[in-house]
Amino acid sequence: MVTYFKDIYSGLVSLFIGMEVTFKEFFKPTVTVQYPYETLTMTERYRGHVELIENDEGKPNCIVCGLCQRACPSACITLAGVKPEGEKKKVLTKYILDFTRCSLCGSCVESCNFNALEFSKEYNLASTRREDFIFDLLQRLEDRNK
C-alpha cells in the first residue's frame, strides 16, 4: 500500500520535472539554420564534385597530362587539349565530369601534380534530369570568372 502511493507520488513528480525541462527549452533561442534563407559555410574537408583550379590569369592550371582521367576508377573524366603554335604547354579545351558515376574517392585530385584539381564546396545539387549532372568544368570556370 505504501509503495502504491510512493509510486504515484514519484511518478507525478517526474512528470513535473519533465515539464519544467521543456518549459525552459521553450524560451531558449532556436538553434536550427533557416536554409535556404541562411546557409552554413562548408567545412574544410567537405568533398563536393571536383572543380578546376585557375591560375592568376583566370586560366586553368591543368596541363592536360591526363593522369586524372587514368586515375579515375569510374571513368568519369573526359578531357582534351591542343598545343597551339609556338607554345610549350598544351591548353585545355574540354573537361567533362560525369558526376552520376563519381564516388568522390579523390583519386583524381590526388593524382594531379600540377595543383589543377580540387573538391568544390557545392552541395545544392538536385535535379530531375540525369544530364544535369554531366558537368562541363571548363564552362564552370568561365562562368565563375564572369
Added chain:
Amino acid sequence: MSLTLLNVIFAVVVAIAFAAANAAYLVWAERRGAARIQRRPGPNINGPFGLLQPPLDGIKLMAKQLIIPGGADKVLFIAAPVLAMYPAIMSFVTIPFSDTIVAHNINVGILMIFAFASTGSMSLIFAGWSSRNKYSMMSAVRAVSQSVAYEIPMLITTITVVMIAGSMDLMEIVHQQSRSILHWNIFPLLGNSHNILMPASFLIFFICTLAETNRAPFDLGEAESELVAGFHTEYGSMGFGLFFMGEYANIVIGACMTTILFLGGWSCPFGLFPGVWWFLLKLYLLIATFIWIRWTFPRTTIYGLLNLSWKILIPLSLVNLLLTAGLIKVF
C-alpha cells in the same frame, strides 16, 4: 420561419465557426509550440509568424481527392470523419462562455456534453472498422478499451462536482464557484466542497480529458510508430482534415469543461475586470498546457495506459467521491 428556429441556426453557425477557427489555429499554435520546445522556429514562411499556414493547409486538403479503398465499407467510411467533428460542435451549443454568451443553456448541460462526447469514440471505431486495414482495426480496438477505461474516472470526478453543486446546469455550477477565487472547485477546504482531495480530482479530470481526446501521451489510437496512422491511415483529403479538426475541437471542449467544472468558468479572481475574457484566458492556458504536455512526454504503452486508469485513477476518484459525499453530509 419562427424566431427560435433562426436562433438555433445562428447558434449552430457560430458554434461551427468557433470550432473550425479554433481547430485551424490550434494546429498552428501546436506546431509553433512544438517547434519552440524543440528549439526551431516552426511554420514561419506564409504570412507574419506563419499565420497563413492553416488556411493554406485547408485549401491543400480540400483540393485533394478523397480515395475510398477497395473493399471498404463506404457508408461508414464517409460517416466516420463527420462523426468525429459533430459531437464537438453540438457541445459548443450548451457551453456557457459568460452569463450572457451561451447559445442554449439546458439544465442537464453536463449530461448532454458527456452524451455527445461518448459518441466521439464511435467515429474512431467506424473509421477503424470500415477501412479494411489491419492497422486501423488495431487502432479501433485500442480506442474502445481506452474510452471505456477513461470515461469511468472522468464521470466519477464529474459526479463529485455535480454533488457539490447540486446541479447539472453548467451555469449554476459556475455561479456557485463565482463567490470568490477560493470557491473554485479546484481549491480545497474553503471551497464549496471542503474536500482536501479536490486538486487530485482536478488532475484526474485533466488526465482523463487528455486520454479522451486521444492526445499524447495517450494517443495510442494513432501511434504512428506502430500503427502507421491508426484509424485514419486510409484517409486523405478533407476526411483526414475533419479528423484533425475534430481532435482540436474536442480539446477545446475538454478545456472548456475543465474550466467550468474546476476553475470557476468566467468568474474572475479578486473581482478584476469581470467578463468573458477570464473564461478565454483559462481556456487557452489549459490548451497551452495540453500542447506543452504533448511535446514533453513520450507515448505510453497500452498496458501503462490501462493500468493508470484501472489501478490509479478509478480507485482515487472513487475515494474522492465517497469523501466528498461524506463531507457534504457533515457540513
